[in-house]
Amino acid sequence: QQPVQSPQAVILREGEDAVINCSSSKALYSVHWYRQKHGEAPIFLMILLKGGEQKGHDKISASFNEKKQQSSLYLTASQLSYSGTYFCGTEIGYGGSQGNLIFGKGTKLSVKP
Amino acid sequence: KAGVTQTPRYLIKTRGQQVTLSCSPISGHRSVSWYQQTPGQGLQFLFEYFSETQRNKGNFPGRFSGRQFSNSRSEMNVSTLELGDSALYLCASSPWDGTTGVEQYFGPGTRLTVT
Numbered sequence: 001q002q003p004v005q006s007p008q009a010v011i012l013r014e015g016e017d018a019v020i021n022c023s024s025s026k027a028l029y030s031v032h033w034y035r036q037k038h039g040e041a042p043i044f045l046m047i048l049l050k051g052g053e054q055k056g057h058d059k060i061s062a063s064f065n066e067k068k069q070q071s072s073l074y075l076t077a078s079q080l081s082y083s084g085t086y087f088c089g090t091e092i093g094y095g096g097s098q099g100n101l102i103f104g105k106g107t108k109l110s111v112k113p
Numbered sequence: 114k115a116g117v118t119q120t121p122r123y124l125i126k127t128r129g130q131q132v133t134l135s136c137s138p139i140s141g142h143r144s145v146s147w148y149q150q151t152p153g154q155g156l157q158f159l160f161e162y163f164s165e166t167q168r169n170k171g172n173f174p175g176r177f178s179g180r181q182f183s184n185s186r187s188e189m190n191v192s193t194l195e196l197g198d199s200a201l202y203l204c205a206s207s208p209w210d211g212t213t214g215v216e217q218y219f220g221p222g223t224r225l226t227v228t
Contacts, residue, residue, distance in 0.1 A: 041203065043219070103155055106155060
C-alpha cells in the first residue's frame with residue numbers, strides 16, 4: 001500500500017534537472033508532495049487531485065497520471081536550496097479518508113555547486 | 114499566522130514509562146494528524162482528529178492513543194514505551210473542512226528517545 005518512490009537518491013550539479021517518481025498499486029484520490037531538510041519539518045510543496053492535472057510554481061512542477069496511479073515531480077535548473085528529502089503522500093479513496101496520507105520512503109536529493 | 118507548535122521538542126524516557134506529546138495547530142485549523150518518522154520505516158500515519166473526533170487511525174498498537182480538545186489542540190500518548198518507539202513524532206494541521214485534497218502543515222516534531 002505504501003507508494004514506491006524512485007530514485008532513492010540523486011546527486012545533481014546546480015542548474016541540472018531531476019525527476020522524482022511516485023507509484024501506487026492503489027487507486028489514488030490525490031498526491032501530496034513535501035520536502036524535508038535535515039532536522040526540519042516537512043514543507044508542503046503541492047497537491048494534485050485525480051483528473052490528471054499538472055501543477056507548478058517557480059521551477060518545481062508535478063503531474064499526476066490517474067490511469068497509471070503515478071505522480072512525477074519535476075525540478076528544473078536546480079538550486080542549492082532544493083537539497084533535501086522529497087516525499088510523496090498518497091490519499092486513497094475519497095474525502096472521508098483525507099488526513100490519512102500514506103507516504104513513500106522518500107528521495108534524497110543533493111545539489112552540489 | 115503562527116505555525117504548528119509541538120512540545121516538548123526533545124524527550125528521553127525509559128522502557129515501560131509513558132509519555133504525552135502536545136501539538137497546537139495553526140489558528141483556524143480543526144484537523145490534526147500525527148505521524149511517526151523513523152529512518153527505517155519513514156513517515157507513518159498514526160491518527161487524525163477533527164473537531165475532537167478521531168476520523169482515521171493508522172496501523173499502530175493500542176499503546177498509541179490521542180485526543181483533541183475543543184480548541185483543536187491535540188495530545189498523543191504512548192504507554193509502556195518500547196525501544197522501538199524511539200522516533201520523531203510529527204504533528205500536522207490542516208484546514209480540512211469536509212472538502213478533499215487539502216494540504217497539511219507540519220510542526221517541528223518531538224524527538225523521543227527510549228532507553
